[in-house]
Amino acid sequence: MPTDIEHLRNIGIIAHIDAGKTTVTERMLFLSGAKHRVGRVDHGTTDTDDDPEEQERGITIFSACVKFHWGKYDVNLLDTPGHVDFTAEVERCLRVLDGAVVVFSAREGVEAQSETVWRQADKYDVPRIVFINKLDREGANFEAVYNQIGPRLNGKPVAIQLPVGLGPAHTSDPFRGVIDLIDMKFMQFDPATDGKQVTVVEIPDELADDAAMWREQMLDAVYELNDEAMQLAMEEQPVPAEMIRATLREGCLTRKIQPLVCGSALHGIGVQPLLDAVGHYLPSPIDRPPVEGVDPKNHDKTLQRGPSVKEPFCGLVFKILPAKTGDNYWIRVYSGTLKQNSRVQCPNRDKKENIAQLWQIHASKKERDGQIDEVHAGDICCVIGPRFAITGDTVCDTRELVELPSIKFAEAVLSMAIEPESTGDRKKLNEVLEMLKRQDPTFGAVENEETGQTLISGMGELHLEVVQHRLTRDFGMKVKFYKPRVNYRETISKQASVVGQCNRQMGAQQMFARLNVDVSPLDDPSAPVQVFDRLPADTLVPPEMRAAAIEELRERADGGGLIAGFPLTGLRIEATGGEAHEENSDPVAFRIAAGDAFDRALEAATPTLLEPVMRMEITTPEDYMGDIVGDLQQRRAIIAKTDVHGELTTIIAHAPLKELFGYSSAVRSLSQGRAGSSMEPYGYQAAPPEDAESFSY
Template identity: 80%
Template sequence: MSSDIQKIRNIGIIAHIDAGKTTVTERMLFLSGAKHRVGRVDHGTTDTDDDPEEQERGITIFSACVKFDWKDNHINLLDTPGHVDFTAEVERCLRVLDGAVVVFSAREGVEAQSETVWRQADRYNVPRIVFINKMDREGADFESVFNDIQPRLGGRPVAVEIPVGQGPAHVNNPFRGVIDLIDLKFLEFDPETEGKQVKETDIPDELMDDALLWREQMLEAVYELSEDAMALAMEGEEVPRQVIIQALRKGCIEQTIQPVLCGSALHGIGVQPLMTAVGHFLPSPLDRPAVEGFDPKKEDKTLARNPDPKEPFSALVFKILPAKTGDNYWIRIYSGVLKQNSRVYCPNRDKKENVAQLWQIHASKKDRDGQTESLAAGDICCVIGPRFAITGDTLCDTKEMIELPSIKFADTVLSMAIEPENTGDRKKLEEVLAMLRRQDPTFQAVENEELGQTIISGMGELHLEVIQHRLTRDFGLNVKFYKPRVNYRETVGGKSDIVGACNRQMGATQMFARLSVRVSPLEDSSAPVQVFDRLPADINLPGDIRHAAIEELRERAAGGGLLAGFPLSGVRIEAYDAETHEEGSDEVAFRIAAGDAFDKGLQAAGPVLLEPVMKVEVTTPEDYMGELVGDLQQRRALIAGTETRGAMTVITAHAPLKEMFGYSSAVRSLSQGRAGSSMEPLGYQAAPKEDAEAFMY
């Protein structure tokens, strides 16, 4: 069994939008023999982008899982979105993967979302290899992209391939193949067989000097990683191929290097070596550390599970696809064996769950021929039967319990009010929204009974637009949609020391309580509210009353700020003194005093409205830079920097989300369609005074 696990590769394809992730995936499926025709994104014929919304827009929105075999390795591949609005799909996939292929466009290079997905991979300690795609495009520059990886991403790229030529067929030196630096061979890919036939020849003399220079750089990294390689080099001996591969594999798994390959996925150039590199350099489940969690019955007790079928079963739910016949739960099995028609335990919900069916996954669906009796450690599969677990929850053995770390998703930044056109659709709308919440952890829907509306929230304009289309097109609902609004927060601008009081007559009892509270801002205005019990130990305050006062402060903080009830953040609240009477000083009195102190403390410290700020990256020809910078400044953007990448200029700016509605259309209009932009959440800043005043009155 362990030898099978050694051959499993659980990998993801991650990148900035339009770098070619889905095209890479499709070409892998074709070249491995998993499908007979190559799907095209622009034709809407790809396996992984099978949702109508994805096919219409030509982008990936939902992560998809495909499986194929290549050179004795069984590869579970997750294709992920590149658009920042769907970054949760990347987050949940990286949480369960063992390795990743990071795709860069040879023309655009390291872009804004490239940095985001790289940071996500860092956070989950995911080893990665790099594929510089689109080497056949106008303006392709392998060396420029390669040299950007270290300063912009903090990586250490090591080239194991270099391109022969770059750019389309009409340029002087078009891209026509790659040089394998390990074997020192020139690889050409037959266009007639769409890259299936690979011709391996000696490197032409005119390219040999360049190849040897790059190979020496690769070997320098190998010497650092392998004592055997260093010893051979010092003796003047040739370093064997297998020693080089083992050294690079070690460095990749330890995340000290990232092997770099190149090609053109659209034309099948360089994809076969990429699949071979996945097997050579990326880890199997056995190469990864044991997964750690804690005992749900004793939270201070840390537990671990090795990737071994003989260990107790443990798995993580990373995606749920609602279905009429039973929700499809996508899980990663970390240890043990999972059998069909068995019972497992979900510690997060304290519920036992049924495992009625086990399926292999193809794209976003169950594989038609993929139902199986059992699956073991290291695999990714679909389970039908659970009812209570949600994304990020653990499934484990009913006797040997463990709770694994969950998945943390970013807060929503944009909201929109919706309501059904008629009362008959209200119940159906509620059911559909509940289903969408199960599927997408970054989508929220809260009913406002006073207005008869539902407030839906998401990660951006495109995210909410996709939700709109699903409600109307996929579910046939007649729904009114109102203008999107940003999700503000509230904090305080200064400090205050306040005494909250309760001095009320309740029947025959005179209630009394005094609570001294200090309110101050945290350095990070977006950090969660911190509530501290600083009450002296010798104060005459029973434990239940003390607890009630602190609990009231926490509940009030969770309820939002004073301006408009927006979520409160970046605030420290400390209760540091209290006064009681012999009679009438009970839990209720101190809750009232705590509430009074909370309101007075926030007011005295100066409520501040915070607005979300986006990091904006605009890539444009130099001719349009002035107009684009001027437009950004009119949107209250701060220009953080500009740089030249090939023939294009990249503008980086920090802009309030409120001012950025419809920005992608504005960029196209100002540049005659030649510039592009991307945005990602950066943080929060104080909103203009007039915006805050609008909520006060």
Template identity: 75%
Template sequence: MSADINLLRNIGIIAHIDAGKTTVTERMLYLSGAKHRVGRVDHGTTDTDDDPEEQERGITIFSACVKYRWDKYHINLLDTPGHVDFTAEVERCLRVLDGAVVVFSAREGVEAQSETVWRQADRYNVPRIVFINKMDREGADFDSVFNDIGPRLGGRPVAVELPVGQGPTHVNNPFRGVIDLVDLKFLQFDPETEGKEVRQTDIPDELMDDALLWREQLLETVCEIDEDAMALVMEDQEVPVDVIRKALRKGCIEQTIQPVLCGSALHGIGVQPLMTAVGHYLPSPLDRPPVEGFNPKKPDQQLIRKPDPTEPFSALVFKILPAKTGDNYWIRIYSGQLKQNSRVYCPNRDKKENVAQLWQIHASKKERDGQTETLAAGDICCVIGPRFAITGDTLCDTQNQIELPSITFADTVLSMAIEPENTGDRKKLDDTLDMLRRQDPTFRAVDNEELGQTIISGMGELHLEVIQHRLTRDFGLNVKFYKPRVNYRETIGGTADVIGVCNRQMGATQMFARLSVRVSPLEDSSATPIVFDRLPPDTLLQGDVRHAAIQELRDRAEGGGVLAGFPLSGIKLEAYDAEVSEEGGIEEVAFRIAAGDAFDKALEKAGPVLLEPIMKVEVTTPEDYMGELVGDLQQRRALIAATETRGAMTVITAHAPLKELFGYSSAVRSLSQGRAGSSMEPLGYQPAPKEDAHSFQF
């Protein structure tokens, strides 16, 4: 890895499914010389989709890291999934990246998952550039995609390239190259060398007017960012290329603009300029703010770490790949240096960890001959040796401790009961599920002792299907699988005041306690329950007994509701009065019992409500099939939120209960003769039909 952190780029490729992320990654590896043959997604020969499940389905499921050099730059590139079921892979990658390339299909444009990954990048303040891919596809429309980025994503796109032609070779004006608006040159890519040879010529006269119009828009943006450029324009002088690039870089890093390029990754058209743009416009670790954290021994003490090898060591674990020879911990080093055979501290677990080996990463494996002695600030690498840390944990210097913000993941929405075919497989199944939990932070597995089953939960049908295949094919387990069920939640319909009572004879002791509790709904029905201690300061209930009563309410709120034991959300509990016996003492057990009694009474009196998860569904279809698809959605209790025309296709946006969407992608293909496609993402929760309240148990 480069000793100059200025030349390091930690980037991710993010997009909607099938926009061409993995193809872009493969082409970058080939053009940089990191591999000698271009892999194909449809042939299952790509470097980053190296899992059998990915090769069979032709989609990315697991994030992968590759390294290459381009020009003077050293690139760590993370290829991420596009399917919403695996959005956690995008979440964890964006948490540790400095920049991103957002890929859009020139035909489909800004799609549902495009919006999701863009919002994720916003949340982590990740600067990004845009690549409009598949310009050689039927129905490609550069202008339409470009013009959608502002209103749909809240971005500010700035074109630095224009396509020459659009669509495949049989149309009147096929896609055959790009115009570089910075250098004002026409770039053509040799098909014989799969895009390795680029021919740069003057822009043809018939294209010059259009190019100058777009370049004028580019210069207007540059002048807003850079005063030197503004002064040159005011004096009617030519703005040098290096001034334009400097301004675009500044705007990109400050996230006020997103430079836009275009091409066809499948044929190598426009990928070399994209690789150059990564170096020109996306930030190095030095261009990003220092990472912030706190002293784990003094949580109120805020700390920062600069991306400097001389600072105390700090890093974040963002992925764990279990292995027989020792789990592979993928980390991003934010400050200091990490040496092989050293000791570090994990503040989240309050444990010291060994760093036995350091490796560079290629795809999902350790890079061949990639073991190294030392790595420094800015690097992304694999560590072997830790045993206690989990995804989102910090590793830091043992003497200069810091805890960095962790990674938050969405709640699971779908569950399934499983059990081993025979008792002999129980231990192996438990060990395997534990390993999968460490690898995938959105996967849950909880034993149901009453039924003798294990309930596994995930982000959707495809997520659970992949888990099934891994258990049976990869780990050779004989497991029974039951029908997937939706993960509901429970809340309340109103406000209630109740008094919880304990009046019991225990041995020779008469225990008495009363606790007054008010329960009310929160504005956000999906919010985590909160409990307040509103007991008067002069109450007889003090110390450990008071704490026990409040803690019992918190413990019960973190448990299940009264309908079917689903997680509670959107409720507020307030303990505001207590009464003790005049004769007996104040017993901690008595007030725990009274608090539990108050909790049950409060939920019943306030009116328990079942909440079902709602998905945002986006269907892209030819106009001919729109009526049948809308009718089918309405039968699934969907609310049609919007319809719009994008080129030759119609896009239907709907909000539908997850319960009604099992097998929906197959239904869409059937209703449209395979010509429509769909995607979905979690939207929120809403009250479920009353009849659903009686059919929860597995």
């Protein structure tokens, strides 16, 4: 039986690291009956964190997909990492999801990666609901977190639940349940049944005033969205619960509000109402607009595919897991029907692909006994058979071609040189690295034939450390690893105009070409290089020679800068004039002239080395503030902002990545383990002059 698309929910759990995403997922699986025992992150028994590296570290590294039923709803749930080094996993999931649950810790509140995932959800227009977790922890503060979401994330949370008590069981008023502000009932969750048994009772008198106040705040948001509800309020008539839910749903789908619920996933409190909220407020595939793509043969022609089985098949590859029996392709089906033993087109590669097998996904594996014959619009599945498509590619009906926008990932900021201990291992190492590149779009590997070393690149120290462990533990490779190095960029610091020439003898032929080139820095030093043909229309340079010159400029721009061959960014290159001889000029001569102009222009415009800068967020008790700020200043950091939240102070700083190796250990040492830190790429800035002497690998 195909899933009723109206009752299908494709959702993601997104949050800062340690906010409790995986624990929320485990509770959902348990309460829905998809598993019979609750897995624990600290015991390494969760379904979604099934990789040895995840179980050892107690964090999510790879996104995982699970499917379960809740009432009349079928839910495809993607559990995503919280660590910034693995933000690509969040990016690829949000690209294909219809809705998201954003989890916040009731103690730490809105953190650095919370802002990152919220921005990513904004980027893809993903409706979301909010779950304030860990209300049973020491220092939990529901209202403080609620009040942070608006100013820090530009969100508009609407609380539809209120916690009863805060903190652990040994406190005077421990967290013990939630008040439903729509039905105005007190919900208690039986610990003996791990939260499966829910008792609904009247709100105690001592909590009635608080509940009434928070309900009025919720209704104010409803009145703003629904004139009929406002009219009822003016007539002093009660607003029906179903009208409230329908209005909140509409506000959520249009991203005007975010319904907010709360609880403790670890103790099973509030997760059942969260599941109800997923069904009530998050969109089904038909609540989302049709996807837009282009005609692969004419990129100026826009095409749409709606979430209907009557439309031609169209899907997006959002993850690839290499396997000995055939790579597992995770595909979101946007329209039509995908059938086993069929053929589809991958317009990005201009190749036909075989769909040999279709599977439901459970965690990072094919679900046992989960092989299926067909998948319909709106659903997510695992496909075995394709060979050419990569992450972000479209697969579609061979007769009705469409190419959807791909997934853009951040560039790697850190590299490490590696080499096999024996030449016999080189081929196997290259095969393994190619497999890892297919799996992880932010991982790079380039071999240097002169040194025999391979340069692997990633999003941070933890990312490269995980790759290192996978090479040695999972694949049994004997590899030497060198110290990680920063990925610099090169740009220019001023405008320059030059003339490049080719005036040489090639055998019996005299070759001639002249090309005028202007270069200028862009406002954003990290922006891609722009190359333009500005030769006047009446120039005497023939079209094929102009084209050869522009192509050479583009290739040289892709090849790197003059300082050390690092990628070029942040400059504009314009061919503004040229001269050709009727007999002695040809495309080769203009390529030589363009190359000469390129080198002259970069040198004249003062090449500049750029270093990556990270945005840091450090949360520390006040006692250690001075030591941490002093250490940051020694690392060339600029303090952008400090915020005080109770006993903790949050420092926002920008610092060069080069100075931050081992910083997480350093900050724990400075604070006796009581401070925490996170970082994410912020941009690029001019590197100190002395760095230009020490960047070669």
